[in-house]
Amino acid sequence: MNGSAPGTSAALDIQLKRGPAGLGFNIVGGVDQQFVLNDSGIYVAKIKENGAAALDGRLQEGDKILAINGHKLENLPHSAAVDLFRNAGEDVQLRVQPKSQLTANGPATSRGDGDSSSSVLPLIAIGFATVILGIFVYKRLVGSRRPF
DSSP states (O other): OOOEETTEEEEEEEEEEOBTTBTSEEEEEOTTSOSBTTBOOEEEEEEOTTSHHHHHOOOOTTOEEEEETTEEOOSOOHHHHHHHHHTSOSEEEEEEEOHHHHHHHSOSOOSOSSOTHHHHHHHHHHHHHHHHHHHHHHHHHHHHOOOO
16 A cells, blocks of 8 residues: 655655556656745646546645656756656656645745646736726716816
8 A cells, every 4th residue: 555655754655557648747846947946846736637646636736756666856857857757657656745744844935836826816806907997987087077
């Protein structure tokens, strides 16, 4: 059974079988594309619906992938990490540090979890509504002035 790795309570070993759509998730990070400030690790950006990772259920968006098939994902450019995933074979062993462990014990500053647009959209909508309301009020005031 997969579970916590010996000696590391934060790490989780996950075995995935590559499906028709691959492993079913996208990655971000690397020495050339840091996802978390001052951390060049590889992170899960998106879990694809009905993909191998989603069907397994343990891998989550924001999890840090420590190793794939025993290859540590430290100090690698993003493209090198992608190559490791593409050439990993059909049965893939991942060592993962869950996101919940990262936020409790790890980096406190991050550049987002891949879905930062969801927190910005309400602010943009409020700003847009304010501009529209301002234009409406201005037109009403200017349009209501009659010459003497």
